[in-house]
Amino acid sequence: MELRQLHYFLTLCEHLHFSRAAEALGISQPTLSQQIKVLEDEIGMPLFDRIGKRTMKTAAGDILEKQGKAIQQAVANVQAELKDLQQEHRGHLRVAVLPSDLDYRLPPILTHFYESFPHVSLAIISSVHIVQRVLANEVDIGVALAGEVCEQLCVEQFYEESYALFVPPTHELASASFVTPTQIATLPMMLYPTGYVGRQLLERWAQAQGIQFTMLLETGTVTSLFELARRGVGVTIQPLRLGTHFQDHLIALPIHPSPTRTLAIYYRKDKYLSQAAQKFIEILLTHFN
Incomplete structure (x- = not known):
């Protein structure tokens, strides 16, 4: 044959x-x-x-x-x-990441990566179907929420974080030490659209708490969500660490009990992981941990 x-x-x-x-x-x-x-x-x-x-x-x-x-x-x-081996740190690397909310974390990771692999062509692909794209060999590495299990994939969980409620300094709850699910249910909420992984996580949390969000607005851009919250249009729930980029304009209120998420790296078990891919994973883990 x-x-x-x-x-x-x-x-x-x-x-x-x-x-x-x-x-x-x-x-x-x-x-x-x-x-x-x-x-x-x-x-x-x-x-x-x-x-x-x-x-x-x-x-x-x-x-x-x-x-x-x-x-x-x-x-x-x-x-x-x-x-x-032949190219000596050249070639291509395709990485799928969650839309919007990883944008602010990538620049230091990419800067560090290019110090070691300046000649590698790197494609960062924003996607809500990361596991499927890794399985289809459309990307080499995926960075997504942990939870999806597939025997064809290696899954490395590397970071867990809590969510917070973001409100402008003028909001009536801005001075509170924390907020409860019952309080959140009454607020005009702005979130990612239905179908986004982060939205699904928050919907599951709300269901477990016995509440429903009072939805005001949906958008796939985290910058818009934070900017609209800053202007007092509504409030948003986002990963706490993400809000550090907007801390001069918004108040991050802890939620009790809080939604949490775990990030994971996905790649195929049966596929050779290039030196560039291995280095990218190493830098990613170092950055978050």
């Missing part, structure tokens, strides 16, 4: 349609059919059932697909590791 044949086979598994798979591969349909036939003859059993216009994998096809993906990833790992 050649790697080229395996690539053809896995592409056909993805499309389950000879014409579309051949188009994706940039070859003719007869060529693809002939290569699959050679592979089936070598294995000694059919890999696909062709029922009318439908193409379906056989049991043998399922087995080869599972093992073939592992082989393909192993080859990619070897190539990546050799390239990593």
Whole structure:
């Protein structure tokens, strides 16, 4: 079995349609059919059932697909590791992070990273679907909230933090030592939109406390949330440490009991982690801890 044949086979598994798979591969349909036939003859059993216009994998096809993906990833790992060695701290690194609220923490991390890897092309991708993007190999590392468990991923929890209620100095609660869920329920609340991970965490906390937020406004930009709170439009609940960037204009009130979140690093177990990726993780852990 050649790697080229395996690539053809896995592409056909993805499309389950000879014409579309051949188009994706940039070859003719007869060529693809002939290569699959050679592979089936070598294995000694059919890999696909062709029922009318439908193409379906056989049991043998399922087995080869599972093992073939592992082989393909192993080859990619070897190539990546050799390239990593050859390039001497060059290449590309893709990191997915939570939208908005990590923005203020990234500059010192990136500055430190580029002191060690000045020639690495780094892409920071804001996403609410971080685990899915790591699994799909769209990014090398993901930084997200802990909680999602997947046997294909390594998950390193590295930082836990509490949330606080942010109000302007003129707010009636500004001098309080803390606020309760019951008090929060009556306030005009401004949060991330529904579907954002941080919003889901706060909604679960509110449900556990037996309250509902009185929603005033939703926006995906943390800067807007803090600026609107500063102007007295409403209040917002955000990670306490994040508010240090706005401490001259807002009061951070502890919440009892407080929502908390744990940040985690996600990466694939079966994928080679480049020296640049390892260094990025090391710097991230040092920065937060």
